[in-house]
Amino acid sequence: MTKLRVHNLAVSLDGFATGEGQSFETPFGHAQHRLMQWFFPTRTFVSMSGHEDEAVGAGTRGVDDAFAAATGDRIGVEIMGRRKFGPQLGPWEDESWRGWWGEEPPFHTPVVVLTHHERPDLVVGETTFLFRDLSAVDALSFATSLADGLDIRLGGGPTTVRQFLEADLVDHLHVVVVPILLGRGVRLWDGLEGLEERFTVEVTASPSGVVHYVFARKPQ
């Protein structure tokens, strides 16, 4: 059974998964890198960032890394929102933007980018971005058809994750609460009253100061 999984979704203690004022220079707006600070020292991030030969075995192997490492396990496709792909609003002015990730994005699978403004498929390295105007349910069916029997990662941002949670399509939700108050940005939890009733919740505090919440959907 293909599962829909969210991993490493970072929110501030006041519930914002991204700051205000996203731009090409600041993918997280005024939050800057603060939501992902816990992630950078992990072995998983260090090896992803491509310097592995310079730093074999480098990076932490504690609880933050244990969670970070699960992100890619048995994933056949990712679904993301259009504002995770880039800061553009409305119709694409041109199609030169190829995402934040350079010429070898870390996905290495098809990535369904949800948008009301479709554009041609885009191949970057081993990743193919497919821009589709689909409801959450239809996006899940489409992604399942591409997943080759593996699971689907729901990659964010918060607006997109919220849609799939509202439609009760998410099987595994890993949220990382970072002990900062952003004050403004896009909230993750809005409109999700009573979510905990549909999930079992496991909570782990890390010495780094973040708290890992794992919501696992109860059998139906």
Place this chain on the structure above:
Amino acid sequence: MTKLRVHNLAVSLDGFATGEGQSFETPFGHAQHRLMQWFFPTRTFVSMSGHEDEAVGAGTRGVDDAFAAATGDRIGVEIMGRRKFGPQLGPWEDESWRGWWGEEPPFHTPVVVLTHHERPDLVVGETTFLFRDLSAVDALSFATSLADGLDIRLGGGPTTVRQFLEADLVDHLHVVVVPILLGRGVRLWDGLEGLEERFTVEVTASPSGVVHYVFARKPQ
């Protein structure tokens, strides 16, 4: 030095310290007892609730109790908002309401109740409620004059705690994050962007599923 301390302030994962629709029957509105569920099994609560002779030694002694027990330590006075005292809005229709706590409230000290609608001092058991229309700074001075060299507890609710945090008057802030989504009510964290810069933060997850945050003000 008299310190201003907040203890056991419970918020939902989406940041609400009380639900919507407070009434005489439901002091926490639609949140019901869910924000305080972690507290009821503790030895501290069990002994407060007056059945200690029936249940000597009863109640848990884990991390939730360790935090709960610190609430009363060296406290000479409490400051609370008017809606912690009762659900009334606007001018008092009469003065028959004596708070939620029966004839022996758990405070046993003076309690300054902040309100724009003053009324005569009210003695209930060993507690005296003093209804005062004061700014946060002036309330702190007034409470200090009553504290007899001990500390001051800032008892909530969220509207009141926020005022004192905004004015940077809080020395110790213990918040308990409960893994439920209330969806509506009164938020604690609004307007407090960057609060963490003024505090050191310590985080402890309890097996009960709640997470204890201790914000200790940095030396100035």
